[in-house]
Amino acid sequence: MTHKSVSVMPLLSFRGITKRFGPLVANDAISLDLNQGEVLALLGENGAGKTTLMNILFGHYVAEEGEILVDGAPLPPGSTDAAIQAGIGMVHQHFTLAENLTVLENITLGTEPLFAWRRDIKAARTKIADMAAEYGLHADPDKLVGALSVGERQRVEILKALYRDARILILDEPTAVLTPQESDSLFETLKKLTAKGLAVIFISHKLNEILNHTNRVVVLRRGAVAGTVTTSEADRAGLARMMVGEEVNRPKVTSMMPGNAVLRLTHVDCQSDSEAQSLKDVSLEIRAHEIIGLAGVAGNGQRTLANLLSGLATADAGDVEILGAPGVADPTELVRRGVGRIPEDRHATGVVGEMPLWENLISEDRRGAEIARAGFVIDKRRALERSKRLIEEFDIRCEGPEAETRLLSGGNMQKLILARVLSRGPEFILANQPVRGLDEGAIAYVQSRLLQARADGAGVLLISEDLDELFALSDRIAVMYHGRLTPPQDTAGLTVGDVGLLMSGHEAESAHAH
Amino acid sequence: MRIETRQEVALWRVLLAPPLAVLAALVLGAGLIIWAGEPVLASYFALLKGSLGSSFALNETLTRSTPLIFTGLAAAVAFRAKFYNIGAEGQLYCGALAATFFGTGLISLPPVLMVPFLMLVGAMAGGAILIVPVLLKTHMKVDEVVTTLLLNFVILLLAGYLLEGPWKDPMSLGWPQAAPIIDEGIWPPLLAKGRLHLGFIFALVAALLAWALMRFTVWGYEIRAVGLNASAAGFAGIGVNATVIRTALISGGLAGLAGVSEVAGLKGYLTLDLSPGFGYAGIAVAMLAQLHPLGVILSAFFISAVYVGADAMSRSTDIPTYIADVLVGLSVLTILVSVMLTRYRIRWS
Numbered sequence: 053m054t055h056k057s058v059s060v061m062p063l064l065s066f067r068g069i070t071k072r073f074g075p076l077v078a079n080d081a082i083s084l085d086l087n088q089g090e091v092l093a094l095l096g097e098n099g100a101g102k103t104t105l106m107n108i109l110f111g112h113y114v115a116e117e118g119e120i121l122v123d124g125a126p127l128p129p130g131s132t133d134a135a136i137q138a139g140i141g142m143v144h145q146h147f148t149l150a151e152n153l154t155v156l157e158n159i160t161l162g163t164e165p166l167f168a169w170r171r172d173i174k175a176a177r178t179k180i181a182d183m184a185a186e187y188g189l190h191a192d193p194d195k196l197v198g199a200l201s202v203g204e205r206q207r208v209e210i211l212k213a214l215y216r217d218a219r220i221l222i223l224d225e226p227t228a229v230l231t232p233q234e235s236d237s238l239f240e241t242l243k244k245l246t247a248k249g250l251a252v253i254f255i256s257h258k259l260n261e262i263l264n265h266t267n268r269v270v271v272l273r274r275g276a277v278a279g280t281v282t283t284s285e286a287d288r289a290g291l292a293r294m295m296v297g298e299e300v301n302r303p304k305v306t307s308m309m310p311g312n313a314v315l316r317l318t319h320v321d322c323q324s325d326s327e328a329q330s331l332k333d334v335s336l337e338i339r340a341h342e343i344i345g346l347a348g349v350a351g352n353g354q355r356t357l358a359n360l361l362s363g364l365a366t367a368d369a370g371d372v373e374i375l376g377a378p379g380v381a382d383p384t385e386l387v388r389r390g391v392g393r394i395p396e397d398r399h400a401t402g403v404v405g406e407m408p409l410w411e412n413l414i415s416e417d418r419r420g421a422e423i424a425r426a427g428f429v430i431d432k433r434r435a436l437e438r439s440k441r442l443i444e445e446f447d448i449r450c451e452g453p454e455a456e457t458r459l460l461s462g463g464n465m466q467k468l469i470l471a472r473v474l475s476r477g478p479e480f481i482l483a484n485q486p487v488r489g490l491d492e493g494a495i496a497y498v499q500s501r502l503l504q505a506r507a508d509g510a511g512v513l514l515i516s517e518d519l520d521e522l523f524a525l526s527d528r529i530a531v532m533y534h535g536r537l538t539p540p541q542d543t544a545g546l547t548v549g550d551v552g553l554l555m556s557g558h559e560a561e562s563a564h565a566h
Numbered sequence: 567m568r569i570e571t572r573q574e575v576a577l578w579r580v581l582l583a584p585p586l587a588v589l590a591a592l593v594l595g596a597g598l599i600i601w602a603g604e605p606v607l608a609s610y611f612a613l614l615k616g617s618l619g620s621s622f623a624l625n626e627t628l629t630r631s632t633p634l635i636f637t638g639l640a641a642a643v644a645f646r647a648k649f650y651n652i653g654a655e656g657q658l659y660c661g662a663l664a665a666t667f668f669g670t671g672l673i674s675l676p677p678v679l680m681v682p683f684l685m686l687v688g689a690m691a692g693g694a695i696l697i698v699p700v701l702l703k704t705h706m707k708v709d710e711v712v713t714t715l716l717l718n719f720v721i722l723l724l725a726g727y728l729l730e731g732p733w734k735d736p737m738s739l740g741w742p743q744a745a746p747i748i749d750e751g752i753w754p755p756l757l758a759k760g761r762l763h764l765g766f767i768f769a770l771v772a773a774l775l776a777w778a779l780m781r782f783t784v785w786g787y788e789i790r791a792v793g794l795n796a797s798a799a800g801f802a803g804i805g806v807n808a809t810v811i812r813t814a815l816i817s818g819g820l821a822g823l824a825g826v827s828e829v830a831g832l833k834g835y836l837t838l839d840l841s842p843g844f845g846y847a848g849i850a851v852a853m854l855a856q857l858h859p860l861g862v863i864l865s866a867f868f869i870s871a872v873y874v875g876a877d878a879m880s881r882s883t884d885i886p887t888y889i890a891d892v893l894v895g896l897s898v899l900t901i902l903v904s905v906m907l908t909r910y911r912i913r914w915s
Contacts, residue, residue: 130568362801363803364801382803383800383801383803384803393801400795400798401800401801402798402801404790404794404795404798404799406795407791407794411787411791415791415803415804416802416803418784418787418804428783429784430783430784459574
C-alpha cells in the first residue's frame with residue numbers, strides 16, 4: 053500500500069469479537085483492521101465464522117465480547133441503522149431487490165423520510181448518474197429490476213450501498229452467480245472504488261480471485277483468525293492449508309473406457325416458465341463410466357433439464373430415454389429404474405429439514421418392500437438399522453438417526469443425500485450443483501464419491517457453476533445458454549476461456565472454432 | 567427487541583407450553599371477570615365446579631368433548647399437510663344430513679351393522695363435500711381457507727331448507743327438525759345417568775387411529791412430508807396433490823363423524839342447532855393440541871370443560887357465557903405465542 057508510511061487510523065477495526073451460539077463459538081476473539089483503499093479478502097470454509105462476523109458488523113447479531121471501531125469511534129452494537137450511518141454497505145449473496153420496482157426506486161428505497169410532501173427524484177437521479185459515471189456502474193435507472201441480468205442486479209446492489217454514502221463495502225461471495233466475464237467487470241469496478249478511497253471486504257471461497265484481486269487476506273478457521281497475509285506474498289497451497297488446517301487434495305478424473313448409453317436425449321424441447329429456461333432442441337448422450345459436465349450461468353435451462361431427468365417434468369417434443377426406457381414424470385419410477393438424483397438445493401428440495409435423518413434416508417423408497425410392511429406400515433426398526441449403517445459408511449456427523457435433519461451442516465446434509473442416492477447403486481446420476489456452498493473437506497469427499505460411482509459403472513451428468521470443478525471431474529463438457537446445449541467436447545481440448553465464451557452465448561463462433 | 571432461533575427445542579418446553587398458555591389465558595380472562603364486577607377466584611371455582619365438580623358435570627363435559635375430538639382431529643390431520651380446512655362445521659352437518667337421510671327409515675339393518683353403516687355414510691358425506699375445494703386447490707391454486715369457510719354457509723342453508731321443507735318431521739309440532747333416527751341406528755348411552763354415549767368411545771378410537779396413521783404408516787409419512795416441505799416431498803416421488811386430496815378426505819370424514827355422533831348418539835334427530843360451532847372450535851382444539859392426535863383428546867376435554875363450566879358460572883354469577891368463547895380464543899392466541907417461544911427466544915437490548 054502506498055500510504056503505509058503515513059500512520060493512518062484504520063477505517064474499520066474489529067477488536068476481540070466473540071460470539072457464541074450455545075456451546076458453539078462462532079467467532080472467537082477476532083481482531084482485524086481494514087484500511088482505506090484496500091480490498092481485504094475474508095477467506096474461510098463454511099462455518100468458519102465469516103457470515104457471523106459480517107452480521108455482527110451490520111447489526112444483525114450482538115457480540116458477547118469485543119467492539120467494532122469505525123474511524124476510531126465505537127459502533128453501537130445491534131443496530132443496522134448505525135452501521136449504515138457509519139458508512140457500511142452490504143451486498144448480500146442473495147440480492148435484496150424488489151423486482152417489480154425500477155432501478156431508481158430500488159436504490160432510493162428506504163432513504164426517504166417517512167413523511168414528506170414529495171420525493172426529490174431529480175436529485176436522486178443526478179446522484180445516481182454521477183456515481184454510475186464515476187465508478188463505471190452502468191444501469192438504466194428507469195428499468196424494472198425484474199428485467200435485469202444477474203450482473204446488472206449486482207451493480208444495482210452496489211449503487212444502493214454507494215447511494216447511502218458507503219465507505220466500506222462488504223461483498224458476500226459476489227462472483228458465485230457471475231460469468232467469468234461479468235466477474236472481471238466487477239473487479240474493474242472494485243479497482244475504481246478503492247482508488248477513490250473506499251475499502252472493500254471481499255468474502256469468497258475462490259482462491260484464484262482472492263490471489264488476483266485483493267490486497268490482503270484474512271483467513272478464518274473455526275471461528276478464529278488463522279492468519280493474515282499480504283496477497284502478493286501468498287500462494288494457493290498456503291492459503292488452502294491455512295483455511296483447512298491440513299492439506300486437502302481435490303480428486304481428478306482419470307481416463308476410462310465408456311460403456312453403453314445410460315441417457316439419450318434427441319432433439320428435446322421442454323417448456324418452462326421463462327423463455328431462457330425452456331429447452332430447445334437439446335440432444336445429449338451419456339454413457340456408463342463417463343461424467344459429462346454441464347456449464348452455464350444460472351438460469352439458462354439447467355433447472356428445466358434437471359427437472360426432466362429427475363422425473364418432475366416431461367418433454368414437449370423429442371425423445372428422452374433414461375436407462376433404456378422413456379422418461380416419465382414420476383420420480384419413484386426413475387429411482388426404481390436406477391436413477392440417482394442429487395438436487396440443486398438440498399435445503400429446499402433435498403431434505404425435509406424438520407424430519408429426522410432416518411425418515412429422510414427412506415424418502416425415495418418409503419413404499420418399497422424393505423421399508424414398508426404390507427406396503428403401508430413403515431418398519432422403523434429396519435429403517436433405523438439402515439440409517440445407522442449409512443451414517444457410518446458415509447461419515448455423516450450427527451447425533452444419530454433420530455436427530456433433526458435441519459441441524460446438520462451443509463456438508464453432512466449433502467452426505468445424507470449422497471447416502472440415499474448412492475446406496476442404491478444407481479446407473480445414471482444427476483448431480484446438480486453437488487458441492488455448492490460446501491467446505492473443502494466436504495467437496496473433496498463428494499467429488500471422490502462421484503468418481504467412485506463412475507468407476508463402478510454409472511454415467512453422471514454434473515451440473516455446476518464452478519468451472520474448476522467441471523474441468524477436474526468431467527470427461528466431456530457441454531455448455532447451456534438460453535435453453536440450448538452445445539455438443540459436449542473433450543475436456544482436454546478446452547480452456548476456461550472457451551467455456552466462458554460459450555456461457556455468455558458466443559455459441560456460433562466458438563463452436564465453429566473447434 | 568430481537569427474536570432469535572433456538573438451536574434446539576427442548577422437550578420440556580414443548581410439553582410445558584400448552585398448560586402455561588392456558589394459565590396465561592385464564593389470567594387474561596380474569597381481567598374481564600373483574601370488569602364484570604365479580605370475584606375472580608370464586609368465578610373460576612364456579613367454572614371448575616360446573617365442569618368437573620360432580621359426576622353430572624363431568625358426564626356433560628365428556629359428552630360435549632365428543633364432537634370436539636372429531637372436529638379437532640379433522641383440523642389436526644388436515645393442518646399437518648398444510649391443508650387449512652376451516653369447513654369442519656359444514657362437513658359436520660353433511661355427516662348429520664347423511665345419517666338422517668339413511669337412518670330415518672330408508673334402510674334398516676340390525677344395530678351391529680346399522681351403527682357402522684351410518685358412520686360410513688356420514689364420513690363419506692363429510693369427505694365428499696371437500697372434493698370441490700381440494701380439487702380447486704390442487705388444480706387451480708384456489709385458497710382452501712376461503713372455499714371451505716364459505717361452504718359452511720351453503721351447507722347450513724341447505725340443511726335449513728331441508729328441515730323447513732321436505733325433511734321436516736310432521737310430528738315435530740312445527741319445529742324445524744327431521745324425523746328421528748330409527749332405534750337400530752341409535753348409539754347407546756355409556757352410563758345409566760347422563761347423556762354420555764358410545765360416540766365418546768368412538769372418538770377415542772378415532773384419535774388413536776389417527777395417531778397411528780400419522781406416526782407409523784406411509785400415508786402419515788407422506789402427509790407430514792408434504793406439510794413440512796412440499797417440494798422436497800415431490801422430489802422424493804410423493805404425489806403432493808394425491809396426498810393433499812387424501813388428507814382432505816380423511817379430514818372431512820372425521821368432521822362428518824362428529825355430525826353422525828351428535829345426531830345418532832346425542833340428540834336422536836337432526837336440528838338446525840345441532841352444533842353450536844363445534845367445527846370452528848375444532849380448530850382451536852387442534853391448535854391447542856399442537857396438531858397431535860392424542861393431544862386433541864386432552865384439549866377437547868379442556869375446551870369442553872370451559873364451555874360447560876362457563877354455563878354453570880353464568881348461572882351463579884353475573885358473567886355471561888360468552889366468557890367461554892373469550893377464554894377459548896385467548897387460549898388459541900396464547901398457545902400460538904407459547905409455541906413460538908419454544909422455537910425462538912426474545913432478547914431485549
